[in-house]
Amino acid sequence: xxxxxxxxxxxxxxxxxxxxxxxxxxxxxxxxxxxxxxxxxxxxxxxxxxxxxxxxxxxxxxxxxxxxxxxxxxxxxxxxxxxxxxxxxxxxx
Numbered sequence: 001x002x003x004x005x006x007x008x009x010x011x012x013x014x015x016x017x018x019x020x021x022x023x024x025x026x027x028x029x030x031x032x033x034x035x036x037x038x039x040x041x042x043x044x045x046x047x048x049x050x051x052x053x054x055x056x057x058x059x060x061x062x063x064x065x066x067x068x069x070x071x072x073x074x075x076x077x078x079x080x081x082x083x084x085x086x087x088x089x090x091x092x093x
Contacts, residue, residue, distance in 0.1 A: 003028040009037045011045035019045060023052040029061050035083070036067030041075040054089045063087050 003026050008015055023031075033049070053063045068076075068083040076082060085091050 001028045002030040002032060005031060005033045007033060007035050007038050010040045011038060012040060012042045013044050016044045016048055020048050023048065031056065031061070031063045033063065033065050034067045035065055035072045036069050038069050038072035038075070041072060043079070046076075046079055046081075049086070050089075050092075053087055057089045 005022065005026070007019075011019065056063050065083045065087055073083060076086060
């Protein structure tokens with residue numbers, strides 16, 4: 001079963017609790033995260049995404065990022081990530 005998650009346009013510190021709750025509640029084998037609306041990505045929200053991706057990866061579950069907005073690509077770049085490397089914990093070193 002695949003679960004789709006739509007990220008909000010502004011992922012700041014206020015969006016961390018609901019984002020964390022939403023992602024932790026998913027037990028599907030595959031999660032597709034749609035980042036098409038993201039205009040702001042804060043460090044805490046990125047940490048939630050990274051933690052979720054790593055935890056799921058260690059459990060043998062798949063997480064993909066799709067429809068990444070140009071703003072999101074730019075913001076990920078500031079943190080040293082691309083949409084591709086974000087979902088590959090083995091490449092984070």
